[in-house]
Amino acid sequence: MHANDRKREDSIPAREMHASFFDLKSSIESGQPLAFHCDYRENGKLSNLSYATAKGLMEMECSRTEKATLIRYRHFGEYTDSSAREEIKRRFGLGEDMNKVYSRINTDRFMDDAIMRLKGMRVTENDPWETMLSFIVSQFNNIKRIRGIVKSMKERYGESADYGGRAVKLFPTYERISKASVEELMKCGAGFRAKYIKCAAEACAEGFSLEELRRMEYSDAREELMKLSGIGGKVADCILLFGYRRLEAFPVDVWIKRVVEITYMNGRKSKDREIIEFASGKWGDMAGYAQQYIYWYGRMNRIG
DNA sequence: ACCCAGGCGGGCG
DNA sequence: CGCCCGCATGGG
Numbered sequence: 001m002h003a004n005d006r007k008r009e010d011s012i013p014a015r016e017m018h019a020s021f022f023d024l025k026s027s028i029e030s031g032q033p034l035a036f037h038c039d040y041r042e043n044g045k046l047s048n049l050s051y052a053t054a055k056g057l058m059e060m061e062c063s064r065t066e067k068a069t070l071i072r073y074r075h076f077g078e079y080t081d082s083s084a085r086e087e088i089k090r091r092f093g094l095g096e097d098m099n100k101v102y103s104r105i106n107t108d109r110f111m112d113d114a115i116m117r118l119k120g121m122r123v124t125e126n127d128p129w130e131t132m133l134s135f136i137v138s139q140f141n142n143i144k145r146i147r148g149i150v151k152s153m154k155e156r157y158g159e160s161a162d163y164g165g166r167a168v169k170l171f172p173t174y175e176r177i178s179k180a181s182v183e184e185l186m187k188c189g190a191g192f193r194a195k196y197i198k199c200a201a202e203a204c205a206e207g208f209s210l211e212e213l214r215r216m217e218y219s220d221a222r223e224e225l226m227k228l229s230g231i232g233g234k235v236a237d238c239i240l241l242f243g244y245r246r247l248e249a250f251p252v253d254v255w256i257k258r259v260v261e262i263t264y265m266n267g268r269k270s271k272d273r274e275i276i277e278f279a280s281g282k283w284g285d286m287a288g289y290a291q292q293y294i295y296w297y298g299r300m301n302r303i304g
Numbered sequence: 305a306c307c308c309a310g311g312c313g314g315g316c317g
Numbered sequence: 318c319g320c321c322c323g324c325a326t327g328g329g
Contacts, residue, residue, distance in 0.1 A: 031310060135310075142309040145327065191325030196312080232312050253310035271319095295310075 014072040021098035022069040023120030024062040030296040031143050033126040033134045033242050036150045057163035076164030093122045105283050105290040110263050114297035123292050128210040130171050131243030135235045136196050152188040177201035196230020218246050247288040250279040258304030
């Protein structure tokens with residue numbers, strides 16, 4: 001593909017759709033898996049995202065209008081206008097009625113502030129394997145380095161593809177990762193997590209069914225995930241929330257723990273189990289949404 | 305230098 | 318069971 005083709009494709013008019021309560025910036029930056037893999041840019045009121053899947057490449061640009069967010073998108077590869085549109089809707093949970101979500105999780109002053117401040121932040125839905133790898137990498141780690149490690153694995157193990165003149169690297173498959181050695185995986189910066197990554201990839205390659213989990217009860221799926229070495233309760237909940245959109249999952253990390261203890265437990269140290277039960281009782285099947293707002297609002301304001 | 309990061313497995317009492 | 322420790326690595 002050369003300059004001419006590139007020019008021609010860029011002249012394809014972008015499709016448009018509107019969404020209310022949708023903020024791409026916070027949805028991308030709030031530590032969800034999309035942020036770990038995609039190319040995201042921001043300038044002023046515009047934010048751009050491009051991401052590749054096995055089916056093709058998506059480019060979107062968001063801008064705020066008075067009452068909603070305008071999403072302009074182009075697609076390459078196998079996507080059609082309607083499948084691209086559905087892909088965006090699904091990945092960003094745009095089918096969710098945020099008035100309903102907010103009325104369910106706006107239980108107190110703290111949540112009211114968090115919602116006010118982060119209005120439009122969505123829980124995203126990501127590929128289960130991408131989510132699994134990303135959150136195995138996340139343990140005892142920070143977001144910046146998680147992105148670096150995932151990116152490095154993508155460069156090293158991801159297949160190359162060409163969608164309409166755009167050369168992209170796809171997210172590495174579990175088959176590919178399962179064949180890598182632990183030493184090699186360490187070279188991506190994975191550190192002590194390399195053995196867990198290999199173990200999970202091998203399990204998936206040998207029949208651990210990520211699709212099966214979709215049909216299981218939340219608690220059964222969680223238990224199943226935790227059978228894999230390197231996946232504990234927190235990572236399992238992240239996989240279920242961000243990979244399967246199980247909105248009842250409430251991942252408890254160090255930030256959530258601190259913020260919840262300060263805000264709701266009167267500063268008392270609590271066990272993860274207690275925090276999960278508290279959240280589940282308070283926000284029920286929307287606990288995952290509450291979690292994302294508590295997490296990112298807590299971090300934005302350095303609470304804890 | 306020291307501390308922390310979207311935790312987890314293993315070992316010990 | 319619950320508790321405590323080490324763990325790769327890089328940035329503040």
